[in-house]
Amino acid sequence: MEAKTKTTERSVGEAIRELRVYMGETQTEFARTIGISISTLARYETVVQRPKPSITAKLAKQAQSSGLPDLAILFQKAFREQGEKANRVRALRREEDIIPRLLALKQSTERLTKESEKLLRTLTSQAAESQTHPDHARILRTAKATLHDQARTIENLRTIVEQYDRDLQSKSSAEEK
Numbered sequence: 001m002e003a004k005t006k007t008t009e010r011s012v013g014e015a016i017r018e019l020r021v022y023m024g025e026t027q028t029e030f031a032r033t034i035g036i037s038i039s040t041l042a043r044y045e046t047v048v049q050r051p052k053p054s055i056t057a058k059l060a061k062q063a064q065s066s067g068l069p070d071l072a073i074l075f076q077k078a079f080r081e082q083g084e085k086a087n088r089v090r091a092l093r094r095e096e097d098i099i100p101r102l103l104a105l106k107q108s109t110e111r112l113t114k115e116s117e118k119l120l121r122t123l124t125s126q127a128a129e130s131q132t133h134p135d136h137a138r139i140l141r142t143a144k145a146t147l148h149d150q151a152r153t154i155e156n157l158r159t160i161v162e163q164y165d166r167d168l169q170s171k172s173s174a175e176e177k
Helices: 002-023 027-034 038-045 053-065 069-129 134-176
Strands: none
Touching: 002 027, 002 038, 002 053, 002 069, 027 038, 027 053, 053 069, 069 134
């Protein structure tokens, strides 16, 4: 895939030069036409630097208006590829940001689950011993109900994390194919 990108870059650089020569303009004139510096144009033509999507779009329009539809198509294709690549990069960055937080959340939920289970056992045994004190029994029942609610919330979070993890795994295996 990387070779394809390099070929496209090289083709874009060559196409820029071809368009400029076809229009009969010097690098200075063509840079002014496109709205870039001469040094930037030179870097594009020598494939040292890729044009920004906005410049690629201008090049496509210029090629089309100059009667070079093949070059216009090449520039349009490069423009689309740049947009697709930018979208993939943004998606990967979002996933890279989310994954550590999800892993930390998963670890927290596992720790909280263990602590909640231990506390529930303690409360259950204390509730059995506190039948003679109505206030203690009521407080323990409330605490037990709260812990059950927390346990359900933790289980829901665990399910969400596991589903996201499965989605990421299936997505990465699909991208490898």
